[in-house]
Amino acid sequence: MRMTSGFIPTLRETPAEAEIPSHKLMLRAGFLRRAAAGIYTYLPLSHRVLMKIMQIIREEMNAAGGQEILLPIVQPAELWHATGRWADYGDEMFRLKDRHGREFCLGPTHEEIITSLVQGEVSSYRQLPLLLYQIQNKYRDEIRPRFGIMRGREFIMKDLYSFDVDQQGLDESYQKMYRAYNKIFSRCGxxxxxxxxxxxxxxxxxxxxxxxxxxxxxxxxxxxxxxxYAANVEKAECQPPLKEDAEPLPLEKASTPGQKTIEQVASFLGAAPSRLIKTLLYKNNGEVVAALVRGDHELNEVKLARILGTLELEPADEETILRVTGAPVGYCGPVGLKNVRLIADHAVAALANGVAGANEEDAHLLNVNMGRDYQPDMVADIRLVKTGDPCPQCGSALLGARGIEVGQVFQLGTKYSEALRAYFLDEKGEQKPIVMGCYGIGVTRTMAAIIEQHHDEHGIIWPMSVAPFHVHIVPLGDKELTLAEELYDQLTSSGIEVLLDDRDERPGVKFKDADLIGIPIRITIGARSLSEGKVELRLRSGEWEGKLAPDEVYDKVRELIASKGA
RNA sequence: CGGGGCGUAGCGCAGUUUGGUCAGCGCGCCUGCCUUGGGAGCAGGAGGUCGGCGGUUCAAAUCCGCCCGCCCCGACCA
Incomplete structure (x- = not known):
């Protein structure tokens, strides 16, 4: 591709809409333009990158036994009614009607439609297992689209669905996908x-x-x-502390005027926050639930909701708190709480002689002990794990980190197959629901994630495997253009992907754009080294650079491409 | 949806408080000259419903009302 004819609109300044490196760089380097909030056009450079990511995904999916199909974007409402998700999905689903008033949605995901397909075609265990996948647009009217293509309302996703006869089959499919995912992401750099x-x-x-x-x-x-061990904090567990064996002291009431927060109470009473019991009230379908966590811990709402078997959890308002505990916010505690389900975290259960609210304004209780002073309905893991907590597997300290979720593998079980009556007959002639799994990769998000991991202050540094081109030839003036064209033809004709900067620009401009776009190998042709009969090669990553005679370039380029795994 | 911010040329911005030589600046773009190893210089030029609609006023980018769009922080997710 020659830059004079290519559609590569680079920008000197970053548009104000961008916040994170990948978004800024994609706009500046001419990869991306916004059409609406969370909806983007992929320009030629990013289209090339996406095609490469998709190709890697295809190869690994096919190697794992997947077969590629293409499911519709526009899906009829009936299927979604059958699984109950027409209602459950809420505002996040783009909905539309055809001219006859029939309802459709733009697929936010494809479990329904593929299960329906398989339901119609598969009736025997002999047809299973089956692994079907597609690479297709998804539509989710996100509450808040964010960070360019990181969280768009339209995005490209690879989704594979596995259909097995039983849990053991599902486990095998799951393992296949798990391994394939590791290969895919590592190949993407x-x-x-x-x-x-x-x-x-x-x-x-x-x-x-x-x-x-x-x-x-x-x-x-x-x-x-x-x-x-590694887990999302929503799920992460840690080893519970050992039960303290201190002698229980007599329960005592302390006056704590105006002391409401954990920090206030702790410093007022001269106790460490870890001695306090934090009592949080939630409403769950009309019922009030009290969650007890240690003062220095945070409640994990996802865990609590899971234990309660609900999706409807919300914090109780001040009025409810006053009614239930008899005291304003800041003074509630487990002792004497009535008509409330009490759920205590393991760390609270382990506490001896703790401090808790007295359910009375301006008062706290000292030497609170579980069993003697209150009895929880359940002791469970309901806290948010934090850095330094002991690993649930080996007890070493856990570390925290932030990350971009680029893929997820799921064991679905029979939820969709039962709802859509996707049954098969096993070898004994018994009818059973197909056991399903689903496996997603955010393709467009993966591209953004690659840039997040591979850039510097000058621009993108593409891994060879997904780079829009392998080589960027930069002739610095008119006189060098002939040699540049010769190299371009030579490399291109053997399948190497080359971008040639044939623009009438000053060297500085060309170098800046080359750094910005981030093609792995740059060949600079300028009078300086041409006087020694050489051209310059360097890797954008900075890992290698050198001068070569023009007739040595081809072999060196091939070697560099091969060594970088493309 | 709640909270915060923004909308003036392709991009980045000033001007809005205090209405009236404010339609401006830098970059980019076009023409010419010149220059050519890290976003050169000079000269000339094109480009704007000041987000939209309505109102106040002799006069509105500027004041008022409504609406639209965009970004950031929170609850959701690949």
């Missing part, structure tokens, strides 16, 4: 961590997220430095 996650509203049990560590990431994870 990404360092990812597979973390245990909460399955949320999609339903199902076992699930891992594949997370790219990055400061701008929206996912918060913890991982162990000593063993392989």
């Amino acid at each position: 990404l360092e990812t961590k597979a973390v245990l996650a909460d399955s949320g509203a999609i339903g199902g049990s076992l699930t891992h997220e594949f997370v790219v560590l990055a400061d701008c990431g929206e996912a918060i994870i913890v991982y162990c430095t000593e063993c392989d």
